[in-house]
Amino acid sequence: MANLVGLGMDAAAGGVFGIIGTALGRIASYFERKQEMEQERLRWGHELKLHELQMQARQQETEMEMAIAEQQGSWRGLEASINADANTGVASKWVINTLRLVRPVLTLLLWLITAWIFSKTGDAGIVNSAVFAATAATLWWFGDRAPRLRNQLGVPGPV
Structure with a gap:
């Protein structure tokens, strides 16, 4: 068991x-x-x-x-x-010279207007906008002329 x-x-x-x-x-x-x-x-x-x-x-x-x-x-x-x-095509010399003066005169007027706005207004936003516009116009004017100088020197411009 x-x-x-x-x-x-x-x-x-x-x-x-x-x-x-x-x-x-x-x-x-x-x-x-x-x-x-x-x-x-x-x-x-x-x-x-x-x-x-x-x-x-x-x-x-x-x-x-x-x-x-x-x-x-x-x-x-x-x-x-x-x-x-x-x-510009075929035009007299004084017409071509007048056309060439348009942007420089407009740029100078824009800076004079900007200076006037700066002296007359106290609003920083308006002054900043005017300075921005004047700077953009000036840089565009000089930038538009720069490639011609490059081409005269034989340097190729941007593509």
């Missing part, structure tokens, strides 16, 4: 250890699965960040392309202005 009780105890102990082993395996599987999910979350987070960086790079590239196109358009406008200014 002792043999039978020992056999029953061995079977019960084996069953208990089997259940404990199964439970430990399930617990270990739970932690493994949790680690796998964390790894997947990190991987997808990395993918998301990579896509965001690619979108940002594309946006910057698009902005640069737009800036380049705008700059090229600006140069084309300047070139058209220079060509229109040079295209």
